[in-house]
Amino acid sequence: MTTATTSPAETEKAPEPARKRSPLAALGGQNLSLIGALVVVLGLFGALNENYLSLSNIQVIAEAATITGLLAIVQTVVIICGGLDISVGSQVGVASVVSAMVFTSTGSSAFLGMLAAVGVGILVGVLNGLVIVYGRVNPTIATLAGLAAYKGLAQLLSDGRAQGYVLNDPFFVFLGRGKIAGLPVMVWILIVVAIAVHVMLRYTDIGRNLYAIGGNDTAARLAGININKYLVAVYALIGVVAAIAGILLTARTGSGQPVSGSEGLELKAITAAALGGCALKGGKGGVGGTLLAVALLGALENGLTVEGINTFWQNVAQGALLVAAVVIQQRRNGERAVGLPH
Secondary structure, three states: OOOOOOOHHHHHHOOOOOOOOOHHHHHOHHHHHHHHHHHHHHHHHHHHOOOOOOHHHHHHHHHHHHHHHHHHHHHHHHHHOOOOOOOHHHHHHHHHHHHHHHHHHOOOOHHHHHHHHHHHHHHHHHHHHHHHHOOOOOHHHHHHHHHHHHHHHHHHHHOOOOEOOOOOOHHHHHHHHOEEOOEEHHHHHHHHHHHHHHHHHHHOHHHHHHHHHHHOHHHHHHOOOOHHHHHHHHHHHHHHHHHHHHHHHHHHHOOEOOOOOOOOHHHHHHHHHHHOOOOOOOOOOOHHHHHHHHHHHHHHHHHHHHOOOOOHHHHHHHHHHHHHHHHHHHHHOOOOOOOOOO
């Protein structure tokens, strides 16, 4: 009779129990840095103005950051798969105008106004995707053209001025000014979209394929992933979320806005995604970091406004933050300086 024994080699190969990650390690260095920066900004402006950290002002910050947050989330998705969309601000303007004009022309039907805006958003997003995929146009160039074209379209439709009046409709009022459990409805919409996109990216095959496309599109194609289908779908998603943002802009301002409220949103969205840890080359990023960056930008912008600092400095700050985010990424990735040897 023999007894089974374990050889030294087998003992060495036995897997060790998985070590639990600490909560701080799970957050990641990028997110910890953003949390630290957010605490500093809140503390600084809170010390300068006693009303800055009041509940009412925090809600103002949250509401103002909602539209930027929606666009930054979908910008995160498109950057992960190696693309970019510079036209999102103009898409918001088109959707805002369409929602208000259809609302007015149909005898104050909020449903038809919003449905028309979403429909236009899908068309615009799919058009961007088709130009990029089948026209073989660089995403930056294609959506830069879209930035100008959709802005012009919004101005043509509206004759360059605000259109309609929606604050006589209870549903638009609810969207723009209502609250659920103490939080503005706009913030709840942002939360729902953020959770949905996070689940898609982290826990579905769709998300894994998007990361694969951004990380190495050649390997993704060889693995059987239909890259063209995914890219068109991602840009269609951007169109839908931009339309939602346009509807919220209409509800918040009371009328369709072709430019006011939407101009410059593309810069904010890209800055938030880059600050949140998205690698502009693709294959890396997440919703959590992007939302922290949106909160940081919103807190900074509101603090500068409360302190009466010239609003032009807000653009300077956004540009500086975008450059800083890209520089940090390049350093972390070990990229050499342009023109210098390895």
